[in-house]
Structures are given as C-alpha cells and as structure tokens.
Amino acid sequence: MARSWQLKAGFMSEATLAIKKISGHPGPAPGANVERDYQVAKLIDTTTCIGCKACEVACLEWNGYTFTETFFDNSYQTMPATTWNYWNLIKFNEHEREDGTLQLLMRKDQCMHCADPGCLAACPADGAIVQYTNGIVDFQQQNCIGCGYCVSGCPFDIPKFDPTTKKMFKCTLCVDRVSVGLEPACIKSCPTGCLHFGSKEDMSYLAESRAKQLRENFGFEKAGVYDPSGVGGTGVIYVLHDVTNPEAYGGLPKDPHIPWVVRFWKGPAKWIGNLAMLFGVIGVTIHYFRYGPKEIHPRHDNGGKL
Amino acid sequence: MSSHVISTPRTTGEPGERILRYTLTERVNHWFAALTYIYCLITGLAFWSPYMYWLAAIVGGGPTARFWHPWLGVAFTVSVFWMHQMWDRDMQITDADRRWAKVIKLYIENDDQNLPPEGRFNYGQKLFFWLMFYGIILLLISGIGLWFVEDIPWSLRWLRYLSVTVHVIAAMATIAGFIIHIYMGTAMVRGGFTSIIRGEVTADWARTHHRLWHEEVMRRQPPPGAVGSRK
Ligand code: HEM
Ligand code: SF4
Ligand code: SF4
Numbered sequence: 302m303a304r305s306w307q308l309k310a311g312f313m314s315e316a317t318l319a320i321k322k323i324s325g326h327p328g329p330a331p332g333a334n335v336e337r338d339y340q341v342a343k344l345i346d347t348t349t350c351i352g353c354k355a356c357e358v359a360c361l362e363w364n365g366y367t368f369t370e371t372f373f374d375n376s377y378q379t380m381p382a383t384t385w386n387y388w389n390l391i392k393f394n395e396h397e398r399e400d401g402t403l404q405l406l407m408r409k410d411q412c413m414h415c416a417d418p419g420c421l422a423a424c425p426a427d428g429a430i431v432q433y434t435n436g437i438v439d440f441q442q443q444n445c446i447g448c449g450y451c452v453s454g455c456p457f458d459i460p461k462f463d464p465t466t467k468k469m470f471k472c473t474l475c476v477d478r479v480s481v482g483l484e485p486a487c488i489k490s491c492p493t494g495c496l497h498f499g500s501k502e503d504m505s506y507l508a509e510s511r512a513k514q515l516r517e518n519f520g521f522e523k524a525g526v527y528d529p530s531g532v533g534g535t536g537v538i539y540v541l542h543d544v545t546n547p548e549a550y551g552g553l554p555k556d557p558h559i560p561w562v563v564r565f566w567k568g569p570a571k572w573i574g575n576l577a578m579l580f581g582v583i584g585v586t587i588h589y590f591r592y593g594p595k596e597i598h599p600r601h602d603n604g605g606k607l
Numbered sequence: 608m609s610s611h612v613i614s615t616p617r618t619t620g621e622p623g624e625r626i627l628r629y630t631l632t633e634r635v636n637h638w639f640a641a642l643t644y645i646y647c648l649i650t651g652l653a654f655w656s657p658y659m660y661w662l663a664a665i666v667g668g669g670p671t672a673r674f675w676h677p678w679l680g681v682a683f684t685v686s687v688f689w690m691h692q693m694w695d696r697d698m699q700i701t702d703a704d705r706r707w708a709k710v711i712k713l714y715i716e717n718d719d720q721n722l723p724p725e726g727r728f729n730y731g732q733k734l735f736f737w738l739m740f741y742g743i744i745l746l747l748i749s750g751i752g753l754w755f756v757e758d759i760p761w762s763l764r765w766l767r768y769l770s771v772t773v774h775v776i777a778a779m780a781t782i783a784g785f786i787i788h789i790y791m792g793t794a795m796v797r798g799g800f801t802s803i804i805r806g807e808v809t810a811d812w813a814r815t816h817h818r819l820w821h822e823e824v825m826r827r828q829p830p831p832g833a834v835g836s837r838k
Contacts, residue, residue: 467673566772
C-alpha cells in the first residue's frame with residue numbers, strides 16, 4: 302500500500318492553495334502573495350474536552366495510520382508524546398490548585414501551525430516545508446532530506462522522524478481536506494463540540510467569548526485564549542481555564558518563539574559565513590596576483606639571516 | 608615510526624635529485640582525508656545555504672547527501688586520527704617554528720631567502736594540522752548532536768542549539784584553513800601538489816622550503832652502495 306504521504310504528494314500538486322512561504326528557497330517563493338486567502342484556525346476549548354480521544358482515532362483513520370501500542374503510567378496518558386505516525390495526542394495532567402483541590406487538565410496536542418513557523422525557518426531543503434496563505438504549515442515529504450533541523454526550529458517539539466522513510470511528519474491540519482472545503486477530520490469527530498474550525502477571525506471571536514463566559518459565569522478568573530504572539534499567533538488556538546499557566550497543560554510553553562540560535566543561524570550567520578568564505582577565496586587570489594608562486598633558491602645559504 | 612626516519616634512496620646532493628617526502632601510506636592517508644573532507648564540505652555547504660543547495664545534486668541529491676555526510680564525517684575523523692598517529696611528533700611546535708613565526712610576513716611576501724630554516728613542516732602547516740585536529744573533534748561531537756537530534760530530550764534542548772552553533776563555527780574555521788591550504792599546496796608552493804601524489808620532491812625544493820629537514824635527510828643517508836628501499 303502506498304504511504305499516505307505519497308498519495309498526498311500526488312494530490313497536493315493539484316491543490317489550489319496559494320503559497321506564502323517555502324523552506325530553504327533561494328530568493329522569494331514563486332507565486333507568493335499573489336492571492337489573498339483567509340486565515341484558517343482550529344479552536345480547542347480545553348474546558349469542554351472530556352479526553353475521549355475520538356479526535357486521535359479520526360486523525361489516524363483519515364491519514365491512514367494504525368493505532369499504536371499504549372502504556373500505563375498511573376494516569377490517563379496513553380503514550381508520552383506524538384510520533385511520526387501519531388500526530389494528535391491528548392495530554393492528561395493532574396493539576397493541584399492552590400486550595401488543594403484537583404483538576405484534570407486535558408489538552409489536544411498537535412502542530413500549532415505557527416504564523417512564524419520555526420520549522421520552516423530552520424529547514425534547508427527547498428520546498429520541504431510550505432506555508433499556505435491560509436496559514437497551514439505543511440511538510441512535503443518528497444522534498445524532505447530528513448536532516449532534523451525542523452526539530453531544532455520548532456518551539457513546540459512537534460516534527461517527528463520516520464526512521465524507515467527518513468522523512469519528517471506532523472499534523473497537516475488536514476490540508477488535503479481543507480483545500481477542498483472540508484473541515485479537519487478531528488473536528489468532525491469531537492462529541493462535545495470542544496473543537497471548532499473556521500477563519501482565524503471567527504475562531505478568535507468565539508474563543509474570546511467563551512473565555513469571557515468562563516471568567517464571568519463560571520468563576521475561572523484567569524480564563525483566556527492561548528494564541529502566542531511570540532510566533533506571530535497560531536493556526537491552532539486554545540481556550541484555557543488558566544491562561545497564565547499554560548505549562549500545566551502538558552508543557553504548553555508560556556512564551557514560545559523561534560530559538561534565537563536558530564534565528565541567528567538562519568539570518569546573520571549565513572551572511573557572515575558566506576562573506577568570510579568569499580573574502581577568503583578573493584584574498585588568496587589577490588595574494589597570487591600580487592606575489593605569485595614561491596621561487597626555488599636552494600643555493601642561497603644564509604639560512605635565514607634574521 | 609616517525610616518517611622522517613624512513614630510509615631514503617641514496618642522496619647525492621645533486622640539485623635535481625629527487626628525495627622521498629611522503630611515504631605511500633602518508634599519501635593514501637592524505638587523500639583519504641582530503642576526499643572525505645571535501646565530501647563533507649560539499650554536502651555541508653548544501654545544507655548551510657539555499658543558494659548552495661544545488662551542491663547536493665552533484666553528490667546524489669539531498670536525502671543521499673544527508674545520509675552520507677555524517678558517515679563520511681566519521682571516516683574523515685578516522686583519517687585525521689590516523690594522521691595524528693603518524694605525524695604527532697613532526698607537528699610539535701619547535702624553536703625553529705617560533706623564530707619563523709616572528710617573521711611570517713616574509714613568508715607571505717615570498718621573501719623566503721631571509722626566513723629562518725624550517726623542519727619537515729613549517730609553522731603554518733603545523734597550525735593547519737592542529738586546526739583540523741581540534742576542529743574535527745568539535746565537528747564529531749556536535750555532529751552527533753545534529754545526527755540524533757530527536758534523541759536529545761526536550762528538557763535538554765539547549766544541546767540541540769549548541770550542536771548547531773559548534774558545528775557551524777568549527778566547520779567555518781576548518782574551511783578558512785582549507786582555503787589557504789589548497790591555495791598554498793597548488794598555486795603558491797609549486798611541487799607541493801605532486802609531492803603529495805607521487806611522494807617525491809627535488810633536493811632543491813627541500814632545501815628551499817624545509818632546509819632543516821633536508822639536512823636531516825642528508826645526514827641519515829645510507830652509506831654509498833646500500834640503497835634504501837623505496838616505499
Ligand atoms: C565528524 C563527523 C561529522 C558528523 C557526524 C557531521 C554531522 C552533521 C549533521 C548530522 C549535519 C546536519 C545535516 C546533515 O546531516 O547533513 C551536519 C551539517 C553540516 N556539517 Fe557536518 N558532520 C561531520 C563533519 C563535518 C565536516 C568535516 C565538515 C566540513 C566542513 C562539516 C560541515 C557541515 C556543515 C557546513 C553543515 C551544515 C550546517 C548548516 O546547515 O548550517 N561537517 N553535519
Ligand atoms: S508547531 Fe512546530 S511544526 Fe508546527 S508550525 Fe509551529 S514550528 Fe512548525
Ligand atoms: S527534516 Fe525537517 S528541516 Fe530537514 S528537510 Fe525535512 S522538513 Fe526540512
């Protein structure tokens with residue numbers, strides 16, 4: 302059976318999505334910004350998630366993967382993290398509140414589809430990662446060289462390596478469905494309606510109203526929307542009971558941003574390094590023009606008069 | 608065995624006479640190191656800049672380059688340690704080097720007549736050797752971090768960033784040395800390139816560039832008649 306990414310590769314080339322950014326591409330991305338598309342977003346309301354894992358199953362089904370072996374570690378957690386063929390995982394966290402009561406936090410973990418994607422910034426392979434104008438960040442496995450730079454670039458620890466095909470994988474936000482006007486598979490499966498999909502604008506509005514409701518009617522004073530500005534906002538946004546403590550939700554970073562090392566490496570370091578190499582080559586060439594090759598002078602026997 | 612005690616063919620001191628500078632083993636080692644390094648260089652530069660990504664195509668494409676770069680890096684490391692094994696003693700910095708280093712400007716300006724004499728390797732060659740030696744240690748350690756980046760746990764992710772930083776800095780440092788090395792070995796010091804292929808230099812060449820070494824070779828020459836084995 303052909304792997305789903307191979308099928309998708311064929312399919313994707315016919316997709317009508319406009320491209321915004323391409324990884325590892327010399328010069329501007331062809332066709333970038335010629336078309337405006339509205340930004341899409343997935344809204345995850347952690348306050349109404351019941352941890353049923355229907356979204357996990359829907360993700361596996363749509364993308365053609367099978368269920369993976371689970372483990373038991375005295376909690377509801379079935380596996381520690383997403384894997385290359387398991388893109389969507391509920392993180393369960395038992396959180397002790399200040400008054401000593403217990404709260405079970407459940408967060409659907411997957412790629413955040415950052416507006417400023419660190420994976421894409423780090424990737425050296427032309428076209429292995431693309432960002433569409435609708436905000437979806439998608440890996441194109443046929444161009445991926447499996448170098449793992451995206452792993453260093455991502456502030457959410459999302460890209461995962463398949464050792465067999467030597468390619469990276471992660472949630473595609475069901476780009477193949479979205480590009481033909483369908484909503485992502487996980488959204489369809491959610492029984493409580495804690496998942497929503499639509500334009501970023503609509504989802505932000507919905508999220509803010511829900512947070513307001515939580516603050517005003519349910520006593521969650523710190524309820525708010527997680528849409529971190531450090532990565533320019535994300536295509537997946539959360540409503541959290543306590544937006545001041547996202548770490549409690551299975552390590553959601555408080556202020557994610559592309560690591561400064563990655564920024565420097567992919568920015569100024571390139572120019573410093575390239576210019577240094579260029580000047581090195583020019584330097585020795587000019588030296589040759591000026592001084593030429595060394596002469597043989599064996600009979601000159603002062604042996605160095607200095 | 609340090610290579611400058613190898614038996615050389617009878618040395619007469621004739622100006623055009625050829626003397627052995629590099630044994631076959633040394634030459635094989637050098638080219639093993641050179642080719643593995645150049646492979647790492649081409650593939651590494653391909654990943655370094657999108658403007659040089661096309662370099663990956665000449666070594667079989669991106670995924671192939673990604674697969675072989677670390678392995679040939681390991682092969683290069685082996686060759687450098689092997690070289691260290693052979694040349695460690697020859698590469699120690701001596702008083703002659705210190706005298707030479709003080710007036711390195713004369714060397715750069717091709718005013719070689721006024722330079723103090725040097726041994727088998729001059730100060731610049733020794734610096735290049737040690738740059739590569741310590742460079743490859745850093746490249747290997749950081750390269751393993753890049754190779755198995757996913758196995759570095761999230762809590763130790765600073766190691767991922769450190770690996771990139773160290774690998775790039777060490778690579779750039781070796782490239783700087785490499786540019787000078789190629790220039791000197793091919794364009795500037797004529798005869799150097801053939802010596803690392805066929806092993807021989809002329810007595811004149813030896814006297815000009817490595818006088819102390821030449822004198823040592825002359826001293827060690829076997830008595831007339833007892834022709835040494837040519838390796
Ligand atoms: C000693 C063993 C070495 C190992 C294990 C190693 C490993 C790696 C790995 C895993 C990468 C990431 C991409 C890839 O795999 O291709 C990389 C990148 C790179 N390597 Fe090495 N390498 C080694 C030696 C070298 C050497 C000798 C050079 C010589 C110049 C070099 C230059 C580079 C460069 C320039 C990059 C790209 C950095 C960037 O993308 O900015 N490496 N290396
Ligand atoms: S979460 Fe990570 S993998 Fe997803 S878009 Fe952001 S940087 Fe890329
Ligand atoms: S492993 Fe990641 S960074 Fe490397 S080519 Fe593939 S998608 Fe790009």
